[in-house]
Amino acid sequence: MPEPLPPDWIDPPDLATARAAQVALAARVVTEDALGPVRLIGGVDISNTRFDPENLVFAAVVVLSWPGLDVVASASAVRRATMPYIPGFLGFREVPALLEAWAKLAEHPDLVLVDGHGVAHPRGLGIASHLGVVLDVPSIGVAKSPLVGRPEGELGEEPGAAVPLVWKGRTLASVLRTRRRSNPLYISPGHRVSPATAVEWVLRCGTGYRLPEPTRQAHLAANAARRAHGVAKPEAVE
């Protein structure tokens, strides 16, 4: 039976509680492979409207077939953000909406690529790990810029080239080149996935763009959901 999760793990009342929740959640993160065969791979992302006084967060979850990488399902949800964007606390801003979208899916992916870091975080709980533990689903962090740590060594220009991202003497992620002349991605385990497997899946999901296909499709879906929001429905117009 899925154990009920403490509300503070999703929507804490203040930053101190949020921090404590991250420490508790981080203790549950598994950075070893604990995933079954992957037939469906997911991608999740959030889209925001700038200068939005409503603080709406548009979440999208897309499900792709493997190895075809075709989008076979998707769901979205809109929620009002409980807290502003604070580096290190991204999960509390985006996870609630993602959970709502996730719940709308008839079938869930076996592995999920999340926009943002996994364990490459000050307390080991980036949004990818946060979502992964809450849903208890294998997840991978795919970030476009570093939060903590610095690349060690020179990164090659060929797709597939990688160097470790080191922080306080610890390797937290792989700085991975996914495309020539494009800035690298920062890949770290989210939950139930090892560092090496995380990189493998990102490369396997490459389709010529900087972002892996699941993440790219999720980005498009989140933007589509945002732009569709508030658009008058023909049958509702009188």
Place this chain on the structure above:
DNA sequence: GCGACAG
């Protein structure tokens, strides 16, 4: 105390 700082 000062800077850094995913999306």
Place this chain on the structure above:
DNA sequence: ATCTTGTCGC
């Protein structure tokens, strides 16, 4: 995250 078309370069 978001604002935005064309444009320069591989």
